[in-house]
Amino acid sequence: MIAETGHYALVLALALAILQSVLPVWGARARDATLMGLASPLAVAQFVLVAISFAALTHAYVTSDFSLLNVVENSHSAKPLVYKFSGVWGNHEGSLLLWVLILVLFGALVAVFGRNLPQRLKADVLGVQAMISTAFLLFVLVTSNPFARVAPAPIEGQDLNPLLQDPGLAIHPPLLYLGYVGFSMAFSFAVAALIEGKIDAAWARWVRPWTLTAWGFLTLGIAMGSYWAYYELGWGGFWFWDPVENASLMPWLSGTALLHSAVVMEKREALKVWTILLALLTFALSLLGTFLVRSGVLTSVHAFAVDPARGVAILIILTVFVGGSLTLYALRAPALKQGGVFSPVSREGALVVNNIFLTAATAAVFVGTLYPLALEAATGEKISVGPPFFNSTFGPIMLPLMLIMPFGPLLAWKRGDIGRAARGLVAAFGIAIVATCLVAGFVRGGPTLAPIGIGIGLFAICGAFAEIVERTKLFRAPAADSLARLKGLPTSSWGAAFAHAGMGVTLIGVVAASAWSSEKVVALKPGETVALSGFELTFDGLRERPGPNYASSVAHLTVREGGRVVATVEPARRIYRARRMDLAESGIATFGLSQLYAATAEARTDGATGLRLQYKPLVLLIWLGAVVMAFGATLSLADRRLRVGAPRKAAARPAPALQPAE
Structure with a gap:
């Protein structure tokens, strides 16, 4: 019954989407405030109905309701609970439902928080957004119904693709869809x-x-x-x-x-x-x-x-x-x-x-x-x-x-004045030149131009904050004055600086991990040791480690540096019982911003275990840079000016009337 409720909620959401795509837009053309006023409640109601549908599908996965074909094809009763949740969007039908949920969520947010929008523009924006949701709701119901039943219901499901049974894949699609679908609002505003x-x-x-x-x-x-x-x-x-x-x-x-x-x-x-x-x-x-x-x-x-x-x-x-x-x-x-x-x-x-x-x-x-x-x-x-x-x-x-x-x-x-801008970047340029020379002089191997890439990255990071230094007169005015100016800066200035700096951080990570990584593909027997980038890795043997829905063979490696144990790495191979799929799981040891990476190869007949070993210097900067960029976007969003609308131009004052002479 819960599945049918989810299905019917989608049908009702489609009906509301059709109304929302017609009535407010028509009202905007006819300047009918009543019709335009329907846009917001219809958008919120549409979101509520799609949320009910998504909750119904989630309930089916969590309870292992194998009367639904979608659950049979993508779940298993022994699967960990977190992957039962992520399994909802780990398939075509469920991910499309998530797509639609986020689409109508953005429409509902505009309906609730867009109070400062002109009524006609708001009606047109929500009308265009509803046209998009109409198309995708129709697509889901006609071609990709996640609530299709199967009879008789099997006792067990086929499990989720093992590649998707990972915490990263539980987070990645929702984040990606919030980005993909979020741009629909810019589209709707543009069309409106x-x-x-x-x-x-x-x-x-x-x-x-x-x-x-x-x-x-x-x-x-x-x-x-x-x-x-x-x-x-x-x-x-x-x-x-x-x-x-x-x-x-x-x-x-x-x-x-x-x-x-x-x-x-x-x-x-x-x-x-x-x-x-x-x-x-x-x-x-x-x-x-x-x-x-x-x-x-x-x-x-x-x-x-x-x-x-x-x-x-x-x-x-x-x-x-x-x-x-x-x-x-x-x-x-x-x-x-x-x-x-x-x-x-x-x-x-x-x-x-x-x-x-x-x-x-x-x-x-x-x-x-x-x-x-x-x-x-x-x-x-x-x-x-x-x-x-x-x-x-x-x-x-x-x-x-x-x-x-x-x-x-x-x-x-x-x-602008390009000379003045260049003078503001002298310090950033100097840091970049010094860093390039140091990297070129002390780091061996790698492409010739790699140190220049590091220098460009540092120039981007330091240059990102040059405007803040200029606006606060840092080192050119009393500290109290600079601090007061710093407090008065809008958060969007900080947001832009962090977003630009994040690009530089990512560039440094890409250059370092690509230019100076080292790799060895070896076959080791228990007790054997291999050296890689100053580390000694000793293969201690294979250990069996059962999982909730898989059998796992784990290779245990002890990592030493200068004779001292600094880490252990455990790459593994998992065999998922339901799908009978063999999957490699990497083992990673982190040293600051660098990582030692190990993955197992296919089993050998001579008793040795094939291993792919890599050392990736500064590799974490690649993803840290993305976090810094997103942090910059958050700071910019916190700027109050983005919530109050653009200032209106003051109307020109009429000239004073001439007074008749007495």
């Missing part, structure tokens, strides 16, 4: 603005918190997925340029460009047409990622292997919303005023350069990801585009951006 034909600084101020929220969650989601791949898949890499990885990176890049473009629009009412286009394209790339994961066109550990018919349905949704919004854009954009004029050397100019590099990076990833699919569809020829292509295109685009990035905040709006 095009419908109204009015785009100004207030619009940019209203749309920026939702974009920041989505960007922050997507940053964490990508980082979590990267770390999961690093320790779970047994190859020790943090990014493989897999098409599904790229599908999350593309909206992150375009969303970053959107954030910076919206700042220009908010401060100077410039780049209006470009900002609207970025809002449309960012969500289009999110929909593209949804299509790639679920269409069956990709073979990836990240993808849901589903039938092509569902992929066609998602492609239709993608075509309707992207094609429709771009058509509306083509009709409305020529009538929009471009806004303020600015010098190429200005903060606006720096943000435009930022947008150019980010857009070029997005295009490079887009071409490398989709060209093989398009070529195969057109000619039947299969080609592989892998890391060499992306490393040779994406890297040369992003590294200059890292060098330019610190200059932007130091330039004045409208017309």
Whole structure:
């Protein structure tokens, strides 16, 4: 009965979504306050119904209700409780329901917290958001019903894919979807603005918190997925340029460009047409990622292997919303005023350069990801585009951006002074030069240009806080004066600084882990020792360790440095009984920001155990940088100015009337 309640709640949510997509928009055209006022209660009610449906599916997983086909195919009674919860979204149907839940959640948040929005704009925004939820609710009910029954109900389920039975995969999809789906709000605001034909600084101020929220969650989601791949898949890499990885990176890049473009629009009412286009394209790339994961066109550990018919349905949704919004854009954009004029050397100019590099990076990833699919569809020829292509295109685009990035905040709006900005970065540049020389002089091995990469990363970190140093007159004014200025800084200034610094932190981690990592693939018998990067690893033997739904063979390694035991590493191989799937589990020892990584290979007949051993210096900086970036987004969201709307321009005072002479 609970499952039927969840199913019927989805049907009712679809009915409300249809009403919400029609009545408020119609009311906005007719200037009917009653119809426009329906948008908020309909959005909240729709969220409540989808939440009830999601809770019903979660209940089925937690109680192992094997009368539902979805639970049979993706759960098992012996599975740990945490993976019963994560199993809800560890499959096509359940993850789509989570997608819809987050979609209607954002609509409900706008309904509740968007009190400062003009009534017409709010009605249009929630109407467009409801159009998206209508499409996906219809898709779930018609093609991907998570509440489909199976009769007779089996005694036991088939278990969840062992790769997904991991804490990282319990967290990664919700974070990723909060980012993916969160960009739907920027899309809805953009379409609503095009419908109204009015785009100004207030619009940019209203749309920026939702974009920041989505960007922050997507940053964490990508980082979590990267770390999961690093320790779970047994190859020790943090990014493989897999098409599904790229599908999350593309909206992150375009969303970053959107954030910076919206700042220009908010401060100077410039780049209006470009900002609207970025809002449309960012969500289009999110929909593209949804299509790639679920269409069956990709073979990836990240993808849901589903039938092509569902992929066609998602492609239709993608075509309707992207094609429709771009058509509306083509009709409305020529009538929009471009806004303020600015010098190429200005903060606006720096943000435009930022947008150019980010857009070029997005295009490079887009071409490398989709060209093989398009070529195969057109000619039947299969080609592989892998890391060499992306490393040779994406890297040369992003590294200059890292060098330019610190200059932007130091330039004045409208017309800046590049010399003054450069003087503000002298200390950052000096630190970067010294660090580059030290790394080149003392670190052996690795690519010749690797020390320069470290220097660029440090320049980005130090340069990120140069604006704060300038604004507080640190070291140039009395300490009390600087402290007072520091307290008066808006949190968004700190947010931008931390977000930019996080990019530098990640760059240092990528360069160090890629350039100076060491690796050995060995076969060891109990008691044998191997040296790696100053450590001695002694293989103590294999131990059997049963799990709740798997059997595990654990290789125990004792790690010594200078003859002293400093850690133990336990890579393992698990055999999941229900799926009869053999899976490697890496063992990791952490030393500061560096890690010693071990993974087992297939069993050998000579009594030795195959091991893949790696030392990754500063590898944790890769993911720490992402956390710093998300922290920066949180600080920016805490800025009160993002909650009160853009200030209105004061109306010009009428000239005083002439008094008749007496």
